[in-house]
Amino acid sequence: MRMKSLGYRLGILVILLSIACSGNVSAQSLTTDKSKGWCDKALRPELLKLKEIKTSRPWFKVYDVGNHVFAIAEPYNYEETIAYLIIGNKKALLFDTGMGMDSISLVVKELTQLPIIVLNSHTHFDHIGSNHEFSEILAMNTSYTRANAANGYTHLQVRNEVTPEAFCNTRLPQLDTAAYYTHPFKVSKFIDDNHIIDLGNRRIQVITTPGHAPDAICLFELKTGYLSTGDSFYIGPIFLFDEATDLKVYRRSINKMAVLASKASRVLPAHNIPVVDPAEVMKAQKAFSRIEARKIEGKPGDFGSIIFDFGEFSYMINAKLLRQ
Numbered sequence: 001m002r003m004k005s006l007g008y009r010l011g012i013l014v015i016l017l018s019i020a021c022s023g024n025v026s027a028q029s030l031t032t033d034k035s036k037g038w039c040d041k042a043l044r045p046e047l048l049k050l051k052e053i054k055t056s057r058p059w060f061k062v063y064d065v066g067n068h069v070f071a072i073a074e075p076y077n078y079e080e081t082i083a084y085l086i087i088g089n090k091k092a093l094l095f096d097t098g099m100g101m102d103s104i105s106l107v108v109k110e111l112t113q114l115p116i117i118v119l120n121s122h123t124h125f126d127h128i129g130s131n132h133e134f135s136e137i138l139a140m141n142t143s144y145t146r147a148n149a150a151n152g153y154t155h156l157q158v159r160n161e162v163t164p165e166a167f168c169n170t171r172l173p174q175l176d177t178a179a180y181y182t183h184p185f186k187v188s189k190f191i192d193d194n195h196i197i198d199l200g201n202r203r204i205q206v207i208t209t210p211g212h213a214p215d216a217i218c219l220f221e222l223k224t225g226y227l228s229t230g231d232s233f234y235i236g237p238i239f240l241f242d243e244a245t246d247l248k249v250y251r252r253s254i255n256k257m258a259v260l261a262s263k264a265s266r267v268l269p270a271h272n273i274p275v276v277d278p279a280e281v282m283k284a285q286k287a288f289s290r291i292e293a294r295k296i297e298g299k300p301g302d303f304g305s306i307i308f309d310f311g312e313f314s315y316m317i318n319a320k321l322l323r324q
């Protein structure tokens with residue numbers, strides 16, 4: 001039940017709660033994930049259908065998702081984070097850098113020798129883990145991004161990611177779990193909505209889509225129709241949990257994403273499954289409208305959340321936000 005259970009992505013919830021409660025909540029005490037054996041679990045069937053590219057780093061699974069775009073997945077940690085490498089003829093864009101448990105830059109070097117530009121879908125810890133391994137980093141011009149770049153995340157904030165229940169350590173060459181933290185990183189240039197990233201023969205548009213996080217963005221490439229949605233849409237429980245989350249802001253973002261999805265050939269989300277039908281994003285827009293209009297009953301979930309289940313995806317919303 002990795003796809004629909006809440007246990008598999010507790011880390012981000014724990015950190016959101018820790019921030020919301022100013023550190024008074026013990027992250028460890030919130031662990032309810034009792035699943036065992038991330039080394040033994042079968043990969044998601046959707047991953048097995050993709051063309052895999054073998055690399056020297058067994059922590060990562062790399063998939064060719066067409067048009068010189070590679071999904072770099074971390075399926076052996078319960079976040080099941082996915083970064084994407086988009087290769088042009090002059091430069092390559094790395095959209096997210098993963099958990100930072102193994103070196104993503106070594107994998108990237110095996111896929112391309114071109115100069116790398118890093119940009120994050122948002123600056124939660126599960127997407128910025130290896131930013132510090134790169135020298136050219138674009139970032140959104142928000143105070144939230146600046147704070148996360150300057151501070152990273154402490155061991156206390158991310159320690160739930162490295163418990164035996166959370167990941168498969170035998171896939172890693174080495175990781176000091178007692179010291180694991182998310183490094184701060186240096187931003188080369190701050191950018192704004194509609195910024196175009198020029199990779200030579202391809203142009204990637206940055207679209208701000210706040211809601212899940214204040215600095216959340218999507219990428220859209222007109223030529224290929226690839227829409228990268230970060231955590232604003234993926235198959236699985238979509239978290240709108242942070243007390244800083246504004247549901248009205250997310251509403252605007254999912255509307256924007258549905259328009260882009262209507263022109264998209266593929267959706268590339270930042271968790272669980274790398275290639276998704278754009279129709280799912282349009283379904284999410286409709287689903288969110290039903291939640292807003294109170295046309296669907298949610299079920300109480302953990303940590304004061306309400307779960308609205310739509311099959312392939314669900315919304316997990318902080319009950320406090322729904323009362324506002």
Ligand SMILES: [Zn+2]
Binds near residue numbers: 012124126127231271
């Ligand atoms: Zn995430």
